[in-house]
Structure formats: C-alpha cells, structure tokens
Amino acid sequence: MLIAQISDTHISEPGQMTCGVAPMAENLKRCVDSINALEPLPDLVLLSGDVTDKATAAQARHAAEILAGLTMPLYVVPGNHDSRQVLAEAFGPVICPTNNRGLVNYVVEGYPLRVIAFDTLDPAGPSGRLGKSSLDWISACLKDGGEQPTLLVAHHPPLDLGVPETDQDGFVGAEALAAIVSRHPNIVRFLCGHIHLHTNTLWCGTCVTTAPSTGMQLTLDLTQKTVSRFLLSSPAYLLHVWTPGQTLTTHQIILSDLSGPFDFDG
Ligand SMILES: [Fe+2]
Structure with a gap:
C-alpha cells in the first residue's frame, strides 16, 4: 500500500x-502531477491541513480545483489556517467528512492500513485542540479496529519539536491523546503537518512524522532564539510505503532539478 501525504x-x-512571494498554487499543481506519475500509483493521498492560507471560501475552492486533478482518492483534515466549515463545503463529504458536531473526524477503511483522521483545529487560535468528544471517538475507533495496523492523521503534532512558533502554539488534549495512543501498539505512525519541516520523533510507542510544506519551509533555529520565518523551497511531499512485511517506510519527494541518474561503476 502506498500513501502520499501533502501538507x-x-x-x-x-x-x-x-x-506575496510563495507560488503555492503552482507548487501544488507540480505535486499533483508528480503523484499522478508515480508507479505504482498511491492508493490514496492524505492532506494534513493548512490547505488554505486565510481560510476563505475562494482559497478552499481554488485548492479543491487543483486537487481534483489527482487520479486517486484524497482525504483532508483542517489546520489552523483553515475553517472546517469552509473546507467541508469546498471538498464535500467524501474528501472532507464531518461528524454531527461539524468536526472533521473520520475513518478510512478497506485498505491494509486503517486511517483514523481527526480535527485538531481550534477556532480561537493556532494551537491544536482535542475536546472530550473527539478523544472519546478516537479511543472508540481504536478499540473497534482491533489489531489492524493503523495510521493516525491530524494537522498538529502532539509534542514540541524544537520549533519556537509551533511549540508555543501547544496542543490542548495532547496528554489525554498520549494515554490513548500508548494503549495501542498497532498504531504504526501518526502523520502531521504544521511545522513546515520533515521530522520523525518517537512518541508513546509510535512515530510522529511531520510532512514538509509544499514550498514554504520554516527556518530552522535550534537555539530557538529567533522568530520563525520561511524560506521559499522546492515543492515536496511524503510517500509512505507499507510493505507486505508490515513495515512503513517514508520517502521525502522533493521536486527539484537533479542531474542523473548515473551508474555507480561509470
Ligand atoms: Fe502551515
């Protein structure tokens, strides 16, 4: 099973x-073309939030229009730059399903990996937030799935990753989520976005992976003394490969001009 993750x-x-400077629509089109040209084709594409920059309906429609070019199923969760209602209207209930509270919480079944997608958007600010109803729902979903290998996907990573801006944002409910995740060793990965950098961190018995942005890479300052800014970067996305031996390998695909390929014995 192959899963492409855009964020x-x-x-x-x-x-x-x-x-004013980042050609994000053009970058997304390049990612769509690249994913459609992969062999074999990914089974599905996950978009882990911050679909839009300012949460407007016109931006969400623009994103949906570009992403309609994908030749495989797409699933979306909202980020702090999105409005969940606006996304749900632009993408519809198949790509962006909502529950009876309007939250984008859903399960994707029918594949070797089960995907539990959830909505960490807090309309009050940039932090992640999981309320009791979402936490209970995630816990119940995990119980229902038994031992089946499972991916979690949400916008906000549930721990600090050494990036001042997003560490300050925080994640209300992360401790309760940690307690739930710790009880389910069949969670093979927790896929996130938010920090505009590709990272991998062990957390509660699984691996939290953050995807790069499709062209706005955060400046990395491990001293954490300077305010976060962004660099214009080549479009990039992640490709998660689930093997019959039941390991999940993640490749970062960067759409930059490279020379080659060359033979090693050349
Ligand atoms: Fe973002």
Whole structure:
C-alpha cells in the first residue's frame, strides 16, 4: 500500500502569491502531477491541513480545483489556517467528512492500513485542540479496529519539536491523546503537518512524522532564539510505503532539478 501525504499547501486566491512571494498554487499543481506519475500509483493521498492560507471560501475552492486533478482518492483534515466549515463545503463529504458536531473526524477503511483522521483545529487560535468528544471517538475507533495496523492523521503534532512558533502554539488534549495512543501498539505512525519541516520523533510507542510544506519551509533555529520565518523551497511531499512485511517506510519527494541518474561503476 502506498500513501502520499501533502501538507501545508497554504493556497491563496487564483492569481495570488501566498504572503506575496510563495507560488503555492503552482507548487501544488507540480505535486499533483508528480503523484499522478508515480508507479505504482498511491492508493490514496492524505492532506494534513493548512490547505488554505486565510481560510476563505475562494482559497478552499481554488485548492479543491487543483486537487481534483489527482487520479486517486484524497482525504483532508483542517489546520489552523483553515475553517472546517469552509473546507467541508469546498471538498464535500467524501474528501472532507464531518461528524454531527461539524468536526472533521473520520475513518478510512478497506485498505491494509486503517486511517483514523481527526480535527485538531481550534477556532480561537493556532494551537491544536482535542475536546472530550473527539478523544472519546478516537479511543472508540481504536478499540473497534482491533489489531489492524493503523495510521493516525491530524494537522498538529502532539509534542514540541524544537520549533519556537509551533511549540508555543501547544496542543490542548495532547496528554489525554498520549494515554490513548500508548494503549495501542498497532498504531504504526501518526502523520502531521504544521511545522513546515520533515521530522520523525518517537512518541508513546509510535512515530510522529511531520510532512514538509509544499514550498514554504520554516527556518530552522535550534537555539530557538529567533522568530520563525520561511524560506521559499522546492515543492515536496511524503510517500509512505507499507510493505507486505508490515513495515512503513517514508520517502521525502522533493521536486527539484537533479542531474542523473548515473551508474555507480561509470
Ligand atoms: Fe502551515
């Protein structure tokens, strides 16, 4: 099974550069073309939030229009730059299902890996938030799935990753989520976005993986003294490969111009 993960696409209105400089629509089109050209094709694509830059309906429609070019199923969760209602309207109930509280919490079944997608958006600010109803729902879903290998996907990573801006944002409910995740060793990965950098960190018996943005890479300052800014980067996404031997290997695909390939004995 192959899963492509796109994140933090920060799409603006048609014809607009994001933050005045980032060609995020063009970058997303390049990612869509790259994913459609993979062999074999991914079984599905996950978009882990910050689909839009300013949560407007026009931006969400623009993103949906570009992503309609994918030739495989797409699933979306909202990030702190999104509105869950706006995303649900633009993408519809198959790509962005909502529950009876309007939260984008759903399960994708029918594949070797089960995917539990959940909504960490807090309309009050940039932090992650999981309320009691979502935490109870995640716990019940995991119980229902038994031992089946499972992926979690949400926008906010549940721990600090050494990035000042997003560490300050925090995640209300992360401790309760940690207690749930610790009880389920069949969770093979927790896929996130938010920090605009590719990282992998062990957490509660699983691995939290953050995907890169599709072109707005965060500056990395391990001294944590400077305010986060962004660099214009080549479009990038992750490709998660689930093998019959039941391991999940993650490749970062960066769409930059490379020379080659060359033979090693050349
Ligand atoms: Fe973002």
